[in-house]
Amino acid sequence: MRLVEATDAAHKCTLEAPCDLQGRIVAAYARRMGANIRVEQGDITEQRVDAIVNAASPAMRGGGGVDGAIHRAAGPGLLRENIERFPNGLPVGGAGWTTGHNLPARNVIHAVGPIYGTGTRDQLVAAYANVLRVADELGAEAVPFPLISAGVYGWPRADAIQAAFDGVAASGTRVRDIVFVTPHDDIARDIESALWKATPLRILQAVRVLHERGYETVRIHPGMSPSGMYWRGMLVAGDTELLGYTTGNGADVAGMDVTAATTPDALADHLLTLAPGLTPEPNPRYTEWYRGLLERVEEEYALPIAFADYFDASEGWEIGWGSGVRVPHPPE
Structure with a gap:
Protein backbone atom coordinates (compact mmCIF):
# COMPACT_ATOMS: atom_id res chain seq x y z
CA MET A 1 0.00 0.00 0.00
CA ARG A 2 1.23 3.45 -0.88
CA LEU A 3 -0.33 6.50 0.73
CA VAL A 4 -0.75 9.38 -1.73
CA GLU A 5 -0.52 12.46 0.43
CA ALA A 6 -1.80 15.91 -0.38
CA THR A 7 1.67 17.33 0.18
CA ASP A 8 3.38 15.02 -2.31
CA ALA A 9 5.63 17.20 -4.49
CA ALA A 10 4.53 15.39 -7.62
CA HIS A 11 0.96 16.56 -7.06
CA LYS A 12 1.54 20.24 -6.26
CA CYS A 13 -0.37 21.46 -9.30
CA THR A 14 -3.60 20.35 -7.67
CA LEU A 15 -2.87 21.81 -4.27
CA GLU A 16 -0.56 24.81 -4.26
CA ALA A 17 -1.69 26.41 -7.53
CA PRO A 18 -4.59 25.90 -9.92
CA CYS A 19 -3.87 23.54 -12.79
CA ASP A 20 -6.01 25.72 -15.08
CA LEU A 21 -8.52 22.90 -15.32
CA GLN A 22 -11.21 24.14 -14.21
CA GLY A 23 -26.13 4.40 -15.28
CA ARG A 24 -28.15 7.50 -16.62
CA ILE A 25 -26.17 9.45 -19.20
CA VAL A 26 -26.04 9.21 -22.97
CA ALA A 27 -22.85 7.31 -23.80
CA ALA A 28 -21.83 9.84 -26.43
CA TYR A 29 -21.17 12.36 -23.66
CA ALA A 30 -19.20 9.93 -21.52
CA ARG A 31 -16.63 8.19 -23.76
CA ARG A 32 -12.97 9.12 -23.69
CA MET A 33 -10.39 6.81 -25.24
CA GLY A 34 -12.11 3.70 -23.85
CA ALA A 35 -12.98 5.32 -20.50
CA ASN A 36 -16.55 5.90 -19.33
CA ILE A 37 -17.71 8.70 -17.05
CA ARG A 38 -21.30 8.28 -15.94
CA VAL A 39 -23.74 8.67 -13.08
CA GLU A 40 -25.72 5.86 -11.46
CA GLN A 41 -28.46 6.05 -8.89
CA GLY A 42 -27.86 3.40 -6.26
CA ASP A 43 -25.93 2.30 -3.16
CA ILE A 44 -22.14 2.57 -3.39
CA THR A 45 -21.72 -0.20 -0.78
CA GLU A 46 -23.32 -2.69 -3.19
CA GLN A 47 -20.89 -2.06 -6.06
CA ARG A 48 -19.02 -5.24 -7.04
CA VAL A 49 -15.88 -3.63 -8.48
CA ASP A 50 -12.12 -3.35 -8.00
CA ALA A 51 -12.40 -0.42 -5.60
CA ILE A 52 -15.06 1.96 -4.28
CA VAL A 53 -14.30 5.42 -2.92
CA ASN A 54 -15.04 6.43 0.65
CA ALA A 55 -15.50 10.09 1.61
CA ALA A 56 -13.46 9.76 4.79
CA SER A 57 -12.68 12.10 7.67
CA PRO A 58 -9.04 13.09 8.37
CA ALA A 59 -8.97 10.82 11.44
CA MET A 60 -9.93 7.77 9.32
CA ARG A 61 -12.02 6.30 12.11
CA GLY A 62 -15.44 6.17 10.47
CA GLY A 63 -18.22 8.72 10.68
CA GLY A 64 -21.60 9.57 9.21
CA GLY A 65 -22.95 9.68 5.68
CA VAL A 66 -21.10 7.62 3.08
CA ASP A 67 -18.23 7.00 5.52
CA GLY A 68 -20.54 5.45 8.10
CA ALA A 69 -22.42 3.40 5.51
CA ILE A 70 -19.20 1.92 4.12
CA HIS A 71 -17.89 1.07 7.60
CA ARG A 72 -21.18 -0.61 8.55
CA ALA A 73 -21.25 -2.68 5.35
CA ALA A 74 -17.54 -3.58 5.57
CA GLY A 75 -17.66 -4.64 9.21
CA PRO A 76 -15.26 -3.93 12.11
CA GLY A 77 -12.24 -5.22 10.19
CA LEU A 78 -12.17 -2.02 8.15
CA LEU A 79 -11.74 0.16 11.23
CA ARG A 80 -8.99 -2.12 12.56
CA GLU A 81 -7.15 -1.88 9.24
CA ASN A 82 -7.55 1.90 9.18
CA ILE A 83 -6.03 2.16 12.65
CA GLU A 84 -3.14 -0.09 11.62
CA ARG A 85 -2.38 1.55 8.28
CA PHE A 86 -3.26 5.15 9.10
CA PRO A 87 -2.35 5.74 12.75
CA ASN A 88 -2.20 9.49 12.09
CA GLY A 89 -5.11 9.58 9.66
CA LEU A 90 -4.91 11.25 6.25
CA PRO A 91 -4.34 14.88 5.24
CA VAL A 92 -7.11 16.85 3.55
CA GLY A 93 -6.87 16.16 -0.16
CA GLY A 94 -5.07 12.86 0.41
CA ALA A 95 -6.06 9.30 -0.46
CA GLY A 96 -5.05 5.80 0.55
CA TRP A 97 -6.48 2.29 0.25
CA THR A 98 -7.54 -0.63 2.38
CA THR A 99 -9.11 -3.97 1.58
CA GLY A 100 -12.90 -4.17 1.30
CA HIS A 101 -13.52 -6.74 4.07
CA ASN A 102 -17.26 -7.64 3.92
CA LEU A 103 -17.98 -5.35 0.96
CA PRO A 104 -18.52 -6.73 -2.56
CA ALA A 105 -15.71 -4.39 -3.65
CA ARG A 106 -12.19 -5.77 -3.27
CA ASN A 107 -10.75 -2.49 -2.00
CA VAL A 108 -11.77 0.84 -0.55
CA ILE A 109 -9.92 4.01 -1.54
CA HIS A 110 -10.36 6.56 1.24
CA ALA A 111 -10.31 10.25 0.23
CA VAL A 112 -10.44 13.20 2.59
CA GLY A 113 -12.31 16.16 1.16
CA PRO A 114 -12.21 19.67 2.61
CA ILE A 115 -14.91 21.29 4.73
CA TYR A 116 -16.51 24.21 2.92
CA GLY A 117 -15.38 27.50 4.42
CA THR A 118 -12.18 26.11 5.93
CA GLY A 119 -10.65 24.03 3.12
CA THR A 120 -9.84 24.99 -0.46
CA ARG A 121 -11.15 23.96 -3.85
CA ASP A 122 -7.64 22.81 -4.80
CA GLN A 123 -7.83 20.28 -1.95
CA LEU A 124 -11.13 18.96 -3.30
CA VAL A 125 -9.70 18.62 -6.82
CA ALA A 126 -6.64 16.89 -5.33
CA ALA A 127 -8.80 14.37 -3.46
CA TYR A 128 -10.24 13.10 -6.76
CA ALA A 129 -6.90 13.17 -8.57
CA ASN A 130 -5.18 11.30 -5.75
CA VAL A 131 -7.93 8.66 -5.60
CA LEU A 132 -7.38 7.90 -9.27
CA ARG A 133 -3.61 7.74 -8.85
CA VAL A 134 -4.14 5.16 -6.10
CA ALA A 135 -6.61 3.33 -8.36
CA ASP A 136 -3.99 3.18 -11.11
CA GLU A 137 -1.51 1.66 -8.65
CA LEU A 138 -4.10 -0.97 -7.74
CA GLY A 139 -4.82 -1.67 -11.41
CA ALA A 140 -8.49 -0.85 -10.90
CA GLU A 141 -10.62 -0.68 -14.03
CA ALA A 142 -13.85 0.55 -12.41
CA VAL A 143 -14.08 3.10 -9.59
CA PRO A 144 -17.42 4.34 -8.17
CA PHE A 145 -17.28 7.70 -6.36
CA PRO A 146 -19.62 9.51 -3.99
CA LEU A 147 -19.78 13.28 -4.44
CA ILE A 148 -16.98 14.17 -2.02
CA SER A 149 -17.53 17.05 0.45
CA ALA A 150 -21.04 17.79 -0.87
CA GLY A 151 -22.84 16.28 2.13
CA VAL A 152 -22.17 17.19 5.76
CA TYR A 153 -19.00 19.06 4.70
CA GLY A 154 -21.27 21.58 2.98
CA TRP A 155 -19.53 22.11 -0.35
CA PRO A 156 -21.96 23.71 -2.86
CA ARG A 157 -23.15 20.94 -5.10
CA ALA A 158 -22.56 22.60 -8.48
CA ASP A 159 -18.95 23.42 -7.63
CA ALA A 160 -18.40 20.01 -6.01
CA ILE A 161 -19.40 18.39 -9.32
CA GLN A 162 -17.10 20.62 -11.36
CA ALA A 163 -14.23 20.04 -8.91
CA ALA A 164 -14.79 16.30 -9.34
CA PHE A 165 -14.48 16.65 -13.11
CA ASP A 166 -11.35 18.79 -12.74
CA GLY A 167 -9.79 16.18 -10.48
CA VAL A 168 -10.51 13.42 -13.00
CA ALA A 169 -8.97 15.53 -15.78
CA ALA A 170 -5.91 16.36 -13.64
CA SER A 171 -5.22 12.71 -12.86
CA GLY A 172 -4.55 11.37 -16.35
CA THR A 173 -5.96 8.09 -15.03
CA ARG A 174 -6.02 4.71 -16.76
CA VAL A 175 -9.27 3.75 -14.99
CA ARG A 176 -11.78 2.73 -17.64
CA ASP A 177 -15.07 3.21 -15.78
CA ILE A 178 -15.61 6.23 -13.50
CA VAL A 179 -19.06 6.21 -11.91
CA PHE A 180 -20.61 8.84 -9.67
CA VAL A 181 -23.00 6.86 -7.44
CA THR A 182 -25.77 8.49 -5.40
CA PRO A 183 -29.09 7.29 -3.98
CA HIS A 184 -30.67 10.72 -4.53
CA ASP A 185 -32.67 11.70 -7.63
CA ASP A 186 -31.74 15.39 -7.49
CA ILE A 187 -28.00 14.77 -7.18
CA ALA A 188 -28.08 12.24 -10.03
CA ARG A 189 -29.90 14.76 -12.25
CA ASP A 190 -27.42 17.51 -11.41
CA ILE A 191 -24.41 15.33 -12.22
CA GLU A 192 -26.07 14.15 -15.42
CA SER A 193 -26.74 17.76 -16.45
CA ALA A 194 -23.14 18.72 -15.69
CA LEU A 195 -21.86 15.83 -17.82
CA TRP A 196 -24.00 17.08 -20.70
CA LYS A 197 -22.46 20.56 -20.36
CA ALA A 198 -18.90 19.28 -19.94
CA THR A 199 -17.98 19.29 -23.64
CA PRO A 200 -19.11 22.87 -24.41
CA LEU A 201 -17.60 24.08 -21.13
CA ARG A 202 -14.23 22.56 -22.06
CA ILE A 203 -14.46 24.33 -25.44
CA LEU A 204 -15.01 27.65 -23.69
CA GLN A 205 -12.10 26.97 -21.32
CA ALA A 206 -9.86 25.96 -24.23
CA GLY A 214 -1.11 34.53 -27.27
CA TYR A 215 -3.83 33.57 -29.79
CA GLU A 216 -6.01 36.46 -28.68
CA THR A 217 -7.91 36.85 -31.96
CA VAL A 218 -9.81 33.59 -31.34
CA ARG A 219 -13.46 34.40 -30.62
CA ILE A 220 -16.57 32.37 -29.92
CA HIS A 221 -20.13 32.98 -31.08
CA PRO A 222 -22.50 30.82 -28.99
CA GLY A 223 -26.24 30.28 -29.21
CA MET A 224 -29.15 27.89 -29.41
CA SER A 225 -30.42 25.87 -32.37
CA PRO A 226 -33.84 26.78 -33.82
CA SER A 227 -35.37 23.82 -31.98
CA GLY A 228 -33.99 25.08 -28.66
CA MET A 229 -32.56 21.60 -27.98
CA TYR A 230 -28.91 22.14 -28.82
CA TRP A 231 -26.25 24.65 -27.82
CA ARG A 232 -24.01 25.78 -30.67
CA GLY A 233 -20.59 27.40 -30.63
CA MET A 234 -18.55 28.71 -33.56
CA LEU A 235 -14.88 29.58 -33.07
CA VAL A 236 -13.34 32.12 -35.44
CA ALA A 237 -10.03 33.93 -35.77
CA GLY A 238 -10.47 36.94 -38.01
CA ASP A 239 -12.12 35.63 -41.18
CA THR A 240 -11.13 32.02 -40.48
CA GLU A 241 -13.62 29.58 -38.95
CA LEU A 242 -11.78 27.20 -36.63
CA LEU A 243 -14.66 25.12 -35.34
CA GLY A 244 -18.39 24.69 -35.56
CA TYR A 245 -19.78 22.62 -32.68
CA THR A 246 -23.26 21.62 -31.51
CA THR A 247 -24.21 19.56 -28.48
CA GLY A 248 -26.05 17.37 -30.97
CA ASN A 249 -22.58 15.98 -31.75
CA GLY A 250 -22.16 14.79 -28.17
CA ALA A 251 -18.50 14.58 -27.13
CA ASP A 252 -17.12 14.76 -30.67
CA VAL A 253 -15.22 18.01 -31.21
CA ALA A 254 -13.78 17.87 -34.73
CA GLY A 255 -12.67 14.26 -34.29
CA MET A 256 -11.62 14.45 -30.63
CA ASP A 257 -13.70 13.01 -27.78
CA VAL A 258 -13.99 15.85 -25.26
CA THR A 259 -15.58 15.09 -21.88
CA ALA A 260 -15.22 16.08 -18.25
CA ALA A 261 -11.98 14.05 -18.24
CA THR A 262 -10.40 16.22 -20.95
CA THR A 263 -8.15 19.10 -19.93
CA PRO A 264 -8.65 22.51 -21.58
CA ASP A 265 -4.96 22.43 -22.54
CA ALA A 266 -5.39 19.16 -24.44
CA LEU A 267 -8.36 20.56 -26.32
CA ALA A 268 -6.46 23.80 -27.07
CA ASP A 269 -3.68 21.67 -28.61
CA HIS A 270 -6.28 19.94 -30.78
CA LEU A 271 -7.86 23.21 -31.90
CA LEU A 272 -4.48 24.50 -33.04
CA THR A 273 -4.10 21.46 -35.30
CA LEU A 274 -7.29 22.57 -37.08
CA ALA A 275 -5.68 25.89 -38.07
CA PRO A 276 -1.97 25.26 -38.66
CA GLY A 277 -1.50 28.74 -40.13
CA LEU A 278 -2.85 30.54 -37.07
CA THR A 279 -0.29 32.85 -35.47
CA PRO A 280 -0.34 34.58 -32.07
CA GLU A 281 -1.80 38.09 -32.24
CA PRO A 282 -2.82 40.46 -29.43
CA ASN A 283 -6.39 41.52 -28.77
CA PRO A 284 -6.32 42.61 -25.12
CA ARG A 285 -9.78 44.20 -25.00
CA TYR A 286 -11.48 41.03 -26.16
CA THR A 287 -9.43 38.70 -23.96
CA GLU A 288 -10.18 40.81 -20.88
CA TRP A 289 -13.90 40.74 -21.74
CA TYR A 290 -13.73 36.98 -22.36
CA ARG A 291 -12.08 36.30 -19.00
CA GLY A 292 -14.97 38.09 -17.33
CA LEU A 293 -17.50 36.13 -19.40
CA LEU A 294 -15.93 32.80 -18.50
CA GLU A 295 -15.82 33.70 -14.82
CA ARG A 296 -19.60 34.20 -14.95
CA VAL A 297 -20.07 30.97 -16.92
CA GLU A 298 -18.04 28.97 -14.37
CA GLU A 299 -19.77 30.70 -11.47
CA GLU A 300 -23.26 29.93 -12.83
CA TYR A 301 -22.28 26.62 -14.50
CA ALA A 302 -24.40 27.70 -17.44
CA LEU A 303 -23.56 28.22 -21.11
CA PRO A 304 -23.52 31.65 -22.80
CA ILE A 305 -26.11 32.59 -25.42
CA ALA A 306 -25.56 35.30 -28.05
CA PHE A 307 -28.30 34.24 -30.49
CA ALA A 308 -31.47 32.14 -30.56
CA ASP A 309 -34.93 32.31 -32.06
CA TYR A 310 -37.03 34.93 -30.26
CA PHE A 311 -33.96 36.05 -28.32
CA ASP A 312 -33.48 39.79 -27.83
CA ALA A 313 -29.71 40.35 -27.78
CA SER A 314 -29.96 44.11 -27.34
CA GLU A 315 -29.17 43.86 -23.62
CA GLY A 316 -26.14 41.61 -24.13
CA TRP A 317 -25.41 37.91 -23.98
CA GLU A 318 -27.26 35.62 -21.59
CA ILE A 319 -25.60 33.15 -19.21
CA GLY A 320 -27.92 30.15 -19.23
CA TRP A 321 -30.78 29.92 -21.72
CA GLY A 322 -33.76 31.80 -20.24
CA SER A 323 -31.94 32.75 -17.03
CA GLY A 324 -32.10 36.52 -17.47
CA VAL A 325 -28.44 36.79 -16.36
CA ARG A 326 -26.78 39.15 -18.87
CA VAL A 327 -23.25 40.23 -19.73
CA PRO A 328 -22.28 43.07 -22.10
CA HIS A 329 -21.61 42.43 -25.78
CA PRO A 330 -17.98 41.69 -26.66
CA PRO A 331 -15.88 44.62 -27.89
CA GLU A 332 -15.56 45.03 -31.64
Missing part, protein backbone atom coordinates in the same frame (compact mmCIF):
# COMPACT_ATOMS: atom_id res chain seq x y z
CA VAL A 207 -10.46 29.37 -25.80
CA ARG A 208 -9.15 30.95 -22.60
CA VAL A 209 -6.06 28.73 -22.86
CA LEU A 210 -5.51 29.87 -26.46
CA HIS A 211 -5.72 33.49 -25.33
CA GLU A 212 -3.15 32.79 -22.61
CA ARG A 213 -0.87 31.32 -25.27
